[in-house]
Amino acid sequence: MSRVGRKVIAIPKDVEVSIGAAALQVQGPKGKLETPVPPGISFTLEGGQLTCKRTGDERQQRAFHGLARALAQNAIKGVTEGFSKELDIVGVGYKAQVEGNKVVFSLGFSHPVEYRIPEGIKVAIDKQTHVVVSGIDRQKVGQVAAEIRGLRRPDPYKQKGIRYVGEVLKKKAGKAGATGAAK
Numbered sequence: 001m002s003r004v005g006r007k008v009i010a011i012p013k014d015v016e017v018s019i020g021a022a023a024l025q026v027q028g029p030k031g032k033l034e035t036p037v038p039p040g041i042s043f044t045l046e047g048g049q050l051t052c053k054r055t056g057d058e059r060q061q062r063a064f065h066g067l068a069r070a071l072a073q074n075a076i077k078g079v080t081e082g083f084s085k086e087l088d089i090v091g092v093g094y095k096a097q098v099e100g101n102k103v104v105f106s107l108g109f110s111h112p113v114e115y116r117i118p119e120g121i122k123v124a125i126d127k128q129t130h131v132v133v134s135g136i137d138r139q140k141v142g143q144v145a146a147e148i149r150g151l152r153r154p155d156p157y158k159q160k161g162i163r164y165v166g167e168v169l170k171k172k173a174g175k176a177g178a179t180g181a182a183k
Contacts, residue, residue, distance in 0.1 A: 005065030009050040009073050012080055017050060019043045024072055028079025031120075031136045035071045038064035043072065050076075074138045084134035085145035091160035094152070095128035103131075107152040108160070115148060131162075 011017055015028040024035045024043060037043065040061035044051045052069040054061045077083075089096060089105075096105045103123055105113040117123050121135040121144050133145045145164070154161035156172045163169065 003066070005052050005054070005069045007069065009052075009069065009076060011045075011048050011050055011076060013048075015076055015079060017045060017076070019045060024075065026072075026075040026079050028076070030079050030082055033075040033078055033136060035075045038068050041065060041068040043068075078136040078138055082134055082136050083138045083141045084132055085141055086165040087131040087133070087145060087148060087162055088165055089129040089131065089162050090154070091152075094160070096125050096131060097128065098123060098125055103148070105151060107162070113151050115151065118144060130165075 012028070015026060017027075018025045020037070022037055024037055026033050026035065038061075040055050040058070041064050042053050042055065044053065050072060052065065052072065054065045074083075089107075091108060094105075094107055096103055098104075098117075101117050103115045103117060103125070105115065107113055118140065120137060121133060121140060123144075124132045124134070126132070131148060133141055133148065135141045135144075149162045149164065152161040154163045154167075154169050156170065157174060159169055159171060
């Protein structure tokens, strides 16, 4: 049995869960999400608790057991609390600002970089260098944060670029020939 898959999910009072054949629909105070249910996996709802079970013991069903339970847990947490990722913009003159449904970044290029904000995602910017991506869908929040980070990945030599808050970067040394220590 999957350790993750056999854990019971407690459903808060303000969340409604409806179980379908191919999808699990979760509705809460922040919105509505639909999570796919892999083949061979079934959910049961009893007394405010959601249980994930598999019909067989095949390799693929064992692999999907924990995944299906984790997706359901993330959907329930998303409609109650939501998810967020924070990024920092590091570099002289590097900044960002929200204009309507897009974010405009100044990242040291000869032109400003525009990023369109997808539906269901909110982007907030503090002090022009701190970006907070939030929403109810965990996968979508992580994908948008990764795309924003990819606009200007952190440079290993000068450490400039867009990075996650708390991300540890390894700083590389420059060329040794410039200091004259190579001889």
